[in-house]
Amino acid sequence: MNRSPLVWLFLALVLGAYAVTxxxxxxxxxxxxxxxxxxxxxxxxxxxxxxxREVRKNRQP
Known part of the structure; x- marks a missing residue:
């Protein structure tokens, strides 16, 4: 798996936590x-x- 999807997930979690605070x-x-x-x-x-979207793109052969 490419590292790019994990970066997007981390950014989504950080932004979500910031919005909640x-x-x-x-x-x-x-x-x-x-x-x-x-x-x-x-x-x-x-x-x-x-x-x-990135995870789905990486799963396709």
């Missing part, structure tokens, strides 16, 4: 923190999709 730690939830949390969560989902 933004939503959990900010007590007053300003519009900027909500917007950045949504943006980072979306970026995490995109990198997770990219990980799945």
């Amino acid at each position: 933004i939503f959990v730690s900010d007590s007053e939830q300003t519009w900027w923190s909500i917007l950045s949390g949504i943006f980072i969560a979306a970026a995490s989902l995109v990198t997770l999709w990219r990980f799945n």
